[in-house]
Amino acid sequence: MYAVVLAGGGGTRLWPLSTPECPKPFLRLIGDETLIQRTVARLAPLVAPADVYVVTDRRYLDLARSQLPAIPPANFLGEPMGRNTAAAVALAAEAIARPADEVMLVLPADAHIADEAGLRTALAVAGEVAAGGSLVTMGVTPDRPETGYGYVLARRPARVVGGRETFAVDRFVEKPTVERARELIASGLASWNAGIFVWTRATVRDRLARHAPEIVGPIRAICSSGGDEDLDLAYPSLRATSIDYAVMEPASLEGAVAVVPMDVGWSDLGSWSALRDAWQAAASRDEAALAPKVASGAVGTGNRRDLGSSESLVLAGDRLVVTIGLRDIIVVDAPEALLVCSAEHSQEVRGIAEEMARSTAAAPAPMPAQPLASPPGPTRETRP
Amino acid sequence: MYAVVLAGGGGTRLWPLSTPECPKPFLRLIGDETLIQRTVARLAPLVAPADVYVVTDRRYLDLARSQLPAIPPANFLGEPMGRNTAAAVALAAEAIARPADEVMLVLPADAHIADEAGLRTALAVAGEVAAGGSLVTMGVTPDRPETGYGYVLARRPARVVGGRETFAVDRFVEKPTVERARELIASGLASWNAGIFVWTRATVRDRLARHAPEIVGPIRAICSSGGDEDLDLAYPSLRATSIDYAVMEPASLEGAVAVVPMDVGWSDLGSWSALRDAWQAAASRDEAALAPKVASGAVGTGNRRDLGSSESLVLAGDRLVVTIGLRDIIVVDAPEALLVCSAEHSQEVRGIAEEMARSTAAAPAPMPAQPLASPPGPTRETRP
Numbered sequence: 030m031y032a033v034v035l036a037g038g039g040g041t042r043l044w045p046l047s048t049p050e051c052p053k054p055f056l057r058l059i060g061d062e063t064l065i066q067r068t069v070a071r072l073a074p075l076v077a078p079a080d081v082y083v084v085t086d087r088r089y090l091d092l093a094r095s096q097l098p099a100i101p102p103a104n105f106l107g108e109p110m111g112r113n114t115a116a117a118v119a120l121a122a123e124a125i126a127r128p129a130d131e132v133m134l135v136l137p138a139d140a141h142i143a144d145e146a147g148l149r150t151a152l153a154v155a156g157e158v159a160a161g162g163s164l165v166t167m168g169v170t171p172d173r174p175e176t177g178y179g180y181v182l183a184r185r186p187a188r189v190v191g192g193r194e195t196f197a198v199d200r201f202v203e204k205p206t207v208e209r210a211r212e213l214i215a216s217g218l219a220s221w222n223a224g225i226f227v228w229t230r231a232t233v234r235d236r237l238a239r240h241a242p243e244i245v246g247p248i249r250a251i252c253s254s255g256g257d258e259d260l261d262l263a264y265p266s267l268r269a270t271s272i273d274y275a276v277m278e279p280a281s282l283e284g285a286v287a288v289v290p291m292d293v294g295w296s297d298l299g300s301w302s303a304l305r306d307a308w309q310a311a312a313s314r315d316e317a318a319l320a321p322k323v324a325s326g327a328v329g330t331g332n333r334r335d336l337g338s339s340e341s342l343v344l345a346g347d348r349l350v351v352t353i354g355l356r357d358i359i360v361v362d363a364p365e366a367l368l369v370c371s372a373e374h375s376q377e378v379r380g381i382a383e384e385m386a387r388s389t390a391a392a393p394a395p396m397p398a399q400p401l402a403s404p405p406g407p408t409r410e411t412r413p
Numbered sequence: 414m415y416a417v418v419l420a421g422g423g424g425t426r427l428w429p430l431s432t433p434e435c436p437k438p439f440l441r442l443i444g445d446e447t448l449i450q451r452t453v454a455r456l457a458p459l460v461a462p463a464d465v466y467v468v469t470d471r472r473y474l475d476l477a478r479s480q481l482p483a484i485p486p487a488n489f490l491g492e493p494m495g496r497n498t499a500a501a502v503a504l505a506a507e508a509i510a511r512p513a514d515e516v517m518l519v520l521p522a523d524a525h526i527a528d529e530a531g532l533r534t535a536l537a538v539a540g541e542v543a544a545g546g547s548l549v550t551m552g553v554t555p556d557r558p559e560t561g562y563g564y565v566l567a568r569r570p571a572r573v574v575g576g577r578e579t580f581a582v583d584r585f586v587e588k589p590t591v592e593r594a595r596e597l598i599a600s601g602l603a604s605w606n607a608g609i610f611v612w613t614r615a616t617v618r619d620r621l622a623r624h625a626p627e628i629v630g631p632i633r634a635i636c637s638s639g640g641d642e643d644l645d646l647a648y649p650s651l652r653a654t655s656i657d658y659a660v661m662e663p664a665s666l667e668g669a670v671a672v673v674p675m676d677v678g679w680s681d682l683g684s685w686s687a688l689r690d691a692w693q694a695a696a697s698r699d700e701a702a703l704a705p706k707v708a709s710g711a712v713g714t715g716n717r718r719d720l721g722s723s724e725s726l727v728l729a730g731d732r733l734v735v736t737i738g739l740r741d742i743i744v745v746d747a748p749e750a751l752l753v754c755s756a757e758h759s760q761e762v763r764g765i766a767e768e769m770a771r772s773t774a775a776a777p778a779p780m781p782a783q784p785l786a787s788p789p790g791p792t793r794e795t796r797p
Binding site for chain 1: 744
């Protein structure tokens with residue numbers, strides 16, 4: 030089994046810590062490691078670092094390599110730009126030279142998982158299912174009628190693999206209303222789609238060719254004959270869509286998708302309020318490694334002092350942050366800006382972050398321009 | 414009429430902006446001027462800058478002079494240390510050479526007054542009362558049963574001066590319970606004691622000699638014969654007490670104190686929540702000069718952006734502060750530290766500030782030591 034970690038950047042909802050210069054996967058948001066470091070670490074011993082590959086925007090290649098020194102430098106694939114997960118998966122499937130029948134695990138670089146052993150057990154089961162030719166998605170057991178996620182609906186009967194129930198996927202439901210989400214959960218057949226996929230390399234290449242030829246076609250042609258310059262030319266015109274839309278949904282209509290449910294304390298850390306929840310859960314489990322400085326009711330990191338707050342998250346740096354009597358408040362003291370936000374409004378951060386990015390883009394670029402051609406890189410070296 | 418502004422420092426409840434290096438009177442907390450600058454400015458034309466004196470801790474003399482260039486440098490009196498208002502008033506009464514029958518106005522450097530013309534009118538009336546030999550205290554019309562202030566109780570009948578009711582003082586009540594405060598206000602005879610006093614120089618010297626000889630005695634002796642070194646020796650053993658306790662209360666028992674009520678939008682800015690209230694009142698009066706950047710429900714200064722907050726105060730500097738969905742929250746982004754505090758808990762800031770001061774005091778002193786003897790200074794030049 031080998032793993033492809035997708036570190037696409039973005040993460041505007043975690044502004045001002047997450048910025049175009051250092052996006053979410055590369056941040057230390059919970060615990061002592063960055064999200065991508067923990068994503069790789071929690072795969073061992075199921076997948077060793079030498080068998081982990083990282084797909085990221087070319088401008089983050091140096092950052093990714095520096096954070097993951099145990100992964101061979103050639104295992105990092107740089108995209109000329111982000112074109113969503115369908116293109117990233119297609120690039121990984123075509124460019125990484127692994128046997129056709131080997132199981133390929135695809136997962137985002139920026140999720141949090143409390144029960145890491147539970148994740149590995151579920152992935153091992155998914156690997157067995159995938160070896161039979163299915164596209165497998167890992168289904169997270171829902172604990173609330175969340176309207177921001179996609180849901181995977183299983184079809185009975187279950188197929189027991191490794192002592193565990195797995196299911197064929199009936200269909201995907203994207204971002205339901207809260208009433209519909211309640212119905213789905215009540216059916217007992219719904220999971221959240223966490224963007225963690227398991228399949229053999231041959232299966233995903235075949236499915237990409239059938240359902241998304243306009244995406245995988247140019248990439249396959251470049252990987253067999255072209256150079257990085259061709260990737261630069263081809264990428265801008267690739268359709269930017271998710272692997273869910275491009276492949277999983279059409280494949281599910283043909284009965285080719287399976288789901289392995291898992292209840293492992295997953296969070297996408299998709300907002301400051303989600304991060305607060307993950308910190309609080311870690312604190313309530315008394316996980317000293319993750320939440321070392323729980324003071325009264327405020328969780329967080331850095332140089333901070335609290336009197337009587339509750340349900341609050343404080344991310345401080347070296348400068349002292351004093352919080353008094355807060356309830357349900359997020360405080361993020363980042364170099365670029367300070368954010369103080371009520372947890373229930375944390376989705377609104379995204380609009381501010383996009384506004385900041387636009388005003389930065391309008392000003393003269395603060396970063397040196399990227400060379401159009403990348404240095405001799407992983408896509409060439411790992412080409413089949 | 415001449416004025417003595419007491420700039421004693423302190424202001425720990427406004428930490429982290431107010432610090433031992435730059436305490437409250439010298440801060441720009443509301444409007445474009447520092448509190449002491451506005452305190453002096455609002456006296457004109459009743460008292461011109463040449464007739465204003467400032468008493469402050471010697472280490473703030475340079476700061477005070479630099480903020481008040483219109484006041485003659487010799488009008489600044491440095492105390493070797495803070496010994497509360499009785500000592501400061503005694504020093505001013507003895508050291509500042511003004512005619513015995515001239516009216517002397519004493520006022521704190523760090524209060525906010527919305528209706529400045531109203532203040533001057535009331536002070537002019539108080540001056541007439543004081544010319545008759547009374548110690549006059551300005552009484553602030555209470556608008557809530559505040560338990561943190563001292564109350565002045567008037568005795569009827571009123572004496573009308575300049576078309577305005579003035580009263581003999583029956584007694585002082587310090588920090589009543591909320592029930593008692595309600596009773597006092599319901600009587601129609603109670604005012605808040607704002608620490609603004611009006612008397613002739615002769616009257617206050619006489620009263621100091623009768624009620625606080627152990628305080629004014631050493632100061633009088635030094636002013637008539639000694640030098641600054643003697644002040645250094647005498648000050649540490651002076652009783653640190655307020656002019657209210659030392660003189661006003663005993664004098665009121667002899668019927669020697671009068672009160673001039675005034676309703677002028679006074680605030681002692683004694684906490685972040687009080688400052689928030691003053692900002693909101695200024696904003697609701699649409700006073701563009703005081704509250705130039707009222708955005709949605711958050712008031713404040715500096716580089717800031719708000720979405721949907723209410724009843725909140727944000728004091729930012731150059732770095733961007735983004736607030737979202739806050740209610741009743743104070744945010745102070747100061748160089749030393751960041752404070753985020755619920756308004757109702759803003760009194761608890763004091764404990765944090767004192768803790769910080771102790772830990773700073775325990776560490777090697779960050780400031781150069783003050784010379785024991787002051788440079789040729791105002792106490793010598795203005796000595797009678």
